[in-house]
Amino acid sequence: MNFQERRTIRKYKKDDIPTEQLEALLFQASRAATMGNMQLYSVVVTRSEEMKEKLSPLHFGQPMVKEAPVVLTFCADFNRFTQWCKQRNADAGYDNILSFMNAVSDTLLYVQAFCTLAEETGLGTCYLGTTLYNPQGIIDLLKLPKLTFPVATITVGVPNECPEQPDRLPHLAYIHEETYQSYTPNQLDIIYYFKEQLEENQKFVEINKKENLAQVFTDCRYTRKDNEAMSAGLLEALKKQGFL
Amino acid sequence: MNFQERRTIRKYKKDDIPTEQLEALLFQASRAATMGNMQLYSVVVTRSEEMKEKLSPLHFGQPMVKEAPVVLTFCADFNRFTQWCKQRNADAGYDNILSFMNAVSDTLLYVQAFCTLAEETGLGTCYLGTTLYNPQGIIDLLKLPKLTFPVATITVGVPNECPEQPDRLPHLAYIHEETYQSYTPNQLDIIYYFKEQLEENQKFVEINKKENLAQVFTDCRYTRKDNEAMSAGLLEALKKQGFL
Numbered sequence: 031m032n033f034q035e036r037r038t039i040r041k042y043k044k045d046d047i048p049t050e051q052l053e054a055l056l057f058q059a060s061r062a063a064t065m066g067n068m069q070l071y072s073v074v075v076t077r078s079e080e081m082k083e084k085l086s087p088l089h090f091g092q093p094m095v096k097e098a099p100v101v102l103t104f105c106a107d108f109n110r111f112t113q114w115c116k117q118r119n120a121d122a123g124y125d126n127i128l129s130f131m132n133a134v135s136d137t138l139l140y141v142q143a144f145c146t147l148a149e150e151t152g153l154g155t156c157y158l159g160t161t162l163y164n165p166q167g168i169i170d171l172l173k174l175p176k177l178t179f180p181v182a183t184i185t186v187g188v189p190n191e192c193p194e195q196p197d198r199l200p201h202l203a204y205i206h207e208e209t210y211q212s213y214t215p216n217q218l219d220i221i222y223y224f225k226e227q228l229e230e231n232q233k234f235v236e237i238n239k240k241e242n243l244a245q246v247f248t249d250c251r252y253t254r255k256d257n258e259a260m261s262a263g264l265l266e267a268l269k270k271q272g273f274l
Numbered sequence: 275m276n277f278q279e280r281r282t283i284r285k286y287k288k289d290d291i292p293t294e295q296l297e298a299l300l301f302q303a304s305r306a307a308t309m310g311n312m313q314l315y316s317v318v319v320t321r322s323e324e325m326k327e328k329l330s331p332l333h334f335g336q337p338m339v340k341e342a343p344v345v346l347t348f349c350a351d352f353n354r355f356t357q358w359c360k361q362r363n364a365d366a367g368y369d370n371i372l373s374f375m376n377a378v379s380d381t382l383l384y385v386q387a388f389c390t391l392a393e394e395t396g397l398g399t400c401y402l403g404t405t406l407y408n409p410q411g412i413i414d415l416l417k418l419p420k421l422t423f424p425v426a427t428i429t430v431g432v433p434n435e436c437p438e439q440p441d442r443l444p445h446l447a448y449i450h451e452e453t454y455q456s457y458t459p460n461q462l463d464i465i466y467y468f469k470e471q472l473e474e475n476q477k478f479v480e481i482n483k484k485e486n487l488a489q490v491f492t493d494c495r496y497t498r499k500d501n502e503a504m505s506a507g508l509l510e511a512l513k514k515q516g517f518l
Contacts, residue, residue, distance in 0.1 A: 033302055033303075033305055033387065033390075033391055034302050034305055035305075036305050038307060053445055053449065056445055056448075056449055057442075057445040058277055058278050059277075060442045060443070060445065060448075061277055061278055061279075061280050061439075061442070062386060062389075063282060063389070063399075063400075063401035065403045066403070066491070066495060066496060067440050067441070067442075067469075068491075069442065069443050069447075069448060071448055072448045072449075072450055072454065073448060073449050073450065074450045074451075074452070074453065074454055075449060075450065075451055075452070076452060077451075077452070078452055081452055081453075105454075107448070110447065110448070110457060110462075110465070111491075113457050113462055114462050114465070114466050114488055115488045115491065115492055117459055117462050117463075117488075118485070118486045118487075118488035118489065119485065119486075119488075119489070120486070120488035120489040120491065120492040120493070121492050121493070121498060122488075122492050122498075123492065123496075123497060123498020123499070123501050123502065124496075124501065126501050126502055126505040127505045127508055127509060128406060128407075128501050128504045128505040128508050129496075129501055129505075131378075131406050131508065132403065132406065134375075134378065134382075135382060135403070135406075135425070135426065138378075138379060138382035138383055138386070139382055139385065139386040139389075139401070141383065141386075142306060142382070142383040142385075142386035142387055142390075143277065143386055143390065145306075145307070145383075146277075146386075146387065146390055147277055155307075156307075157307035157383070159309045159310070159376065159379070162372060162375050162376065162379075163372075171453075172450075172453050172454055173453040173454050174454050175454060175456065178454065181379070182379065195305075196311050197311070198301075198304045198305070198311075198313065199304070199313050201297055201300055201301040201304065203313075203354065204300075204304075204313060204315060204316045204317060204351070204354070205297060205300055205316075205317050205319060206316055206317065206318045206319065206416075207318075207319055207321075208318070208319070208320060208321070208322055208325050209318065209415075209416050209417040210316065210318055210349070210416055210417050210418050210419060210422065212419065213354060213357050215361055218354075218357055218358050218361050219361075221354070221358070222358050225311075241362070241363065242362045242363075242364070243362075244358055244359045244361075244362035244363075244364035244366075245362065245363070245364040247310070247312075247355075247359065247364065248359055248364040248365050248366050248367065249364070249365070251310060252310060252367075252368075252373075253367060254365060254366075254367020255367070257367050257368065257370050257372050257373055258367065258370055260372045261370040261371045261372040261373075264371055264372050264375065265371060
């Protein structure tokens with residue numbers, strides 16, 4: 031598959047994904063880079079209708095959770111490694127924020143490697159950003175022990191749609207030579223011009239009665255109030271899981 | 275390329291990587307999933323000898339930094355988006371930990387997509403986990419503004435080695451059905467058996483005069499003392515960059 035042709039798939043056929051196929055993909059993906067070869071991640075596989083019903087509200091009712099044959103919750107995991115250390119009489123000092131970030135790094139590299147491999151075999155994936163919005167609910171449902179944390183959720187299935195590809199920023203928007211270059215007002219206008227003039231985005235501005243697209247993001251989609259409330263929950267969950 | 279055949283490359287030929295080739299790869303990688311299509315990342319490209327000299331100690335002198343033609347520092351970036359919002363009179367509320375984690379997620383998916391694409395064209399990459407060890411030094415050197423944060427560093431070049439592939443855990447070590455399954459002592463023994471009996475790992479145990487491999491990790495490689503000191507620096511840098 032040409033990676034440039036990829037798109038997020040939110041609608042799936044009823045076809046199941048055989049366990050052996052899924053496990054093979056999850057194993058292949060483990061070739062991604064990992065900190066000190068510790069593989070600081072775990073994956074919880076959801077296939078049962080009952081668990082999907084319970085996961086669904088934790089992802090704000092996004093229909094992919096109930097409609098995909100498989101939902102994967104990728105977790106940062108220092109529990110397994112720490113348990114091993116304890117069993118070997120070794121003092122595991124991984125109950126801190128650096129260790130959390132190391133495990134998050136391992137996990138997200140692994141997630142992307144998995145998605146690329148799955149898509150290469152013809153499967154479709156959708157990344158649910160909602161995992162970090164309500165981690166405690168997911169932790170409780172999936173019985174995630176201390177020193178683990180849900181980081182990303184991927185729904186997977188055989189594609190039943192071929193949506194338009196969304197726009198992307200011009201690459202000069204995010205490439206900096208030698209040091210970070212601040213953006214001039216004129217550069218920002220250019221970088222966001224294409225996105226702002228898209229018909230569907232102009233429609234969002236109109237429907238939401240906003241002055242411009244940026245306000246759709248800040249006032250409707252990702253508001254300060256929501257971000258601050260969810261940040262408090264995230265920090266609380268990090269403490270409970272033993273990383274803060 | 276077969277992803278299962280990939281390996282980290284730490285030794286590079288002198289060949290440069292043309293700007294157009296690098297930019298094309300960085301653009302192709304932007305097809306990775308991104309939160310609300312915000313593309314919350316930036317990449318600082320280091321090619322100059324002078325900057326490599328200065329980056330090198332921040333990565334604890336790992337030789338790849340000076341020897342690779344290109345060093346890429348991938349940064350979580352809510353600055354660009356926030357600047358755009360400000361310019362559009364929109365109240366950007368992204369100075370919090372949830373927004374940081376969202377940007378980290380975007381960034382790491384992007385990093386892995388880039389690495390896979392680069393490797394497919396025959397380039398070799400090495401992921402430097404040291405980026406999070408001393409973020410403030412990197413922030414200062416690369417002049418990273420508030421609401422940006424260095425998350426991952428990748429050295430890239432034409433491979434000049436083909437090292438052995440390191441071991442990986444059996445996939446059942448990190449796959450859980452429906453809920454997280456705790457590990458029994460016996461399972462842990464099995465999961466880590468292959469790693470523990472590897473000759474090179476047994477040598478590490480001997481050289482470091484430890485009882486077992488777990489102690490090499492906890493007492494030599496990733497110690498509680500180091501992790502706690504670096505965690506303090508990480509939290510301090512997160513505050514300074516406006517995310518906490």
